[in-house]
Amino acid sequence: MNLFLQQLINGLAWGGIYALIAIGYTMVYGVMQLINFAHGDVFMVGAFVGLVIAQLLPDKTSPLSVFLVFLSAMFFSTLLGILIERLGYRSLWRKNAPRLSLLIVAVAISLLLENSGLLLFGAAPRSFPEIIPSKSYFVGSIIFTNLQLIIILSCLLLMGILHLIVMHTKMGRAMRAVAEDSEMSALLGVPRERVLSFTFALGSALAGIAGVMVALYAPQINPLMGLLPGLKAFIAAVLGGIGSIPGAMVGGFVLGEAETLVSAYLSSSYRDLLAFLVLILVLLLRPQGLLGKGVVEKL
């Protein structure tokens, strides 16, 4: 029982990280029905920006440094997200191009980012400086670290902030309107392109933060690190019901926990298989996801 509880706690941090990335996928899907495959790489860029900034700072462990590392990762990934939308997707979106074309662009951007990263930083993993010195806490026989605590709490905080933005600001309202009926929003004068930009910015900011979190938790990074967590976060979004923000959160935590439990009780080599099996099962049995109500494109 204690082992089980321990695993649940270990899974929670990964779950939160998946959830943060999944939110970006689901929001973009909501407003433009696009699987933004480059999103996982935005997360990678966030981690590398964090690395560069952390290496530049003299006093790495001061709270100000930690704050600066997260802030700069967030800033640059936001910028990148906006650029991707502007240069990659917008012209196709305007032309009402087939979704196939958008998907291919997404894949191409992802390749560009990954291989630029490989060219700049090489393929070998780089260790991330320990900007938050690790401490462990015991509750009975269960261990958890300050890092796990920080990750989980920041995830919850960020989700709270996101909830406020989406539910209680003018732009958030416009986002939900565009997601539900894009044409109707346009007829009311809602600037859809600005909404798209904002959505990419918001999702990318969260991905950038998640990137630094993974970098701290892992604690090493490489230019291909966005690939698998990106796909898994996407699966988490599908699991929760793509297009639904609470769904992405739930899906992220469920997948994080399930993965941790599978590696603990079965074998860690099944860990990566699990996500894809979950994907196929969800698509076959409940394509609208756990929390999704909307009708999925079906025959």
Place this chain on the structure above:
Amino acid sequence: MLRVEEIEVFYDSIQALRNVSFEVKEGEIFALLGANGAGKTTTLKTISGLIIPRRGRIYFQEEDITFLPIQERVKRGISQVPEGRRVFSKLTVEENLLLGGYIRERGIKKNLEAVFSLFPILKERLHQPAGTLSGGEQQMLSIARALMTEPRLLLLDEPSLGLAPLLVRDIFHYIKEINEEGVTILLVEQNAHMALQIANRAALLQRGEVVLQGKAEDLRDMESIKSAYLGG
């Protein structure tokens, strides 16, 4: 106020509008009549900017708006209430209305009060998701939302569709009221009988072409309209 000049619209290679011209004058109710597929909705979409015509021009208050983005047209005072109401069902009534006021920086409170005095029921439903409203209420919300954009010209696409006869009467009554407040109205209707009762002038579309145009009372008396659209 609105001048549509010889517009031609194609869907792929199929022509939907041929040489459509008409003019809507300030302050009037102009009805666009015709059977299903005659091109009424296409005409409205071309005016609101969802479709760009292959040929022809559209002028709004003497300004050429043919290629203007939708948002700019809304800012200039053109607002469309599309067919099928299209309320944001997951958003509350209030949020729907606020979206209507998205482009207006000021006067949102005043506009809200104005639509509540026209449709008091919406005030009662304010925090309900729009999807839980009845069909008639959704139609009111859809119109109210369009009014929040402060239109000078309101484009109404089949506002009576799918509503019970009593409700239809109400909706037409509201349209008349809105018009009396100074909003010019372009009304698309299959229900020619009702439309011609409140309209000042009207045009009849057939297979993408304007075949008749004139004062509403003249059209009402025409044998061809009577037999084809007024059921008698």
Place this chain on the structure above:
Amino acid sequence: MNWKKLLLLAIPLFLWLINYPISNPRLFNPYALQIIILMGVNAILALSWDLVAGVTGQFSIGHAGFMAIGAYSSAFLTLNYHFPFLPAILFATLLSAAAGFVVGIPTLRLRGDYLAIATLGFGEIVRVAILNAKSLGAATGLKGIPILSSFFSVYLALAIALWLCLALLKSQPGRILLAIREDELAAQMMGIDVVKYKVFAFSLSACLAGIGGALYAHWTSFIHPDSFTFMKSIEIILMGVVGGMGTIYGAAAGGMIITLLPEGLRLLLEQNPVLSQNKEFIRMLFFASLLLIFILLRPQGIFGKKEGV
């Protein structure tokens, strides 16, 4: 017998006749042969993808999975049980087709992006499964596969695949596939069993990818799960897109071009020691830019005439 049919028979004869000189390292540059063979294999793969994506309008991003199944199943037989090449290929073809059938089943319910993700999931599952299968070499890969592919077998397979696809497009089922691409709902309204045809397209496409995989494995003599990653699927997509989706000849040509271009690039890069170290990354950057340029500026590909996809 008219001359057209005669020509059809002349192709295998011609391939067979030049096979000997071209395969002889004293008469023909082995490096050039290597590229020519990979061009043929990739043309088959591009054709396979085009059948599903270009012709039927169903997006697959997991074609490396079908290729892996063909490669591993045939290599398993020739390596462990000394199967002759032809039966091994036939077995690989059947197994890939079965996989295509299984992946086609989700099309019963899924369309568009969801199908794409499902194929991605499939491709990854195949790869991770192989990575965990000891009898298939797991993470060390399969070594010492007999070199049974030749110029003759690869280009005969390509010729047959081309003929098959062209014949299909002219036939009733082919026209139905095109109708599904244009408007799935309308096709369904006309009483077409859309699901049946989509599963058919997937199975046939998987067949071709499986043959491509088998030919590949028996040429390189070494296969590894890393040869069949998501990136490989992307490479296959690139070939189809550059050639022109739905064009058959164009897709096959796209496969050849995308094989040839990076080789030229490689020759250039290898002259510079710094660039040469990173040539794989530069190659992928080049691929990605090409893909972007084509989709954004010429979505119909080099050989396509129709606007858009």
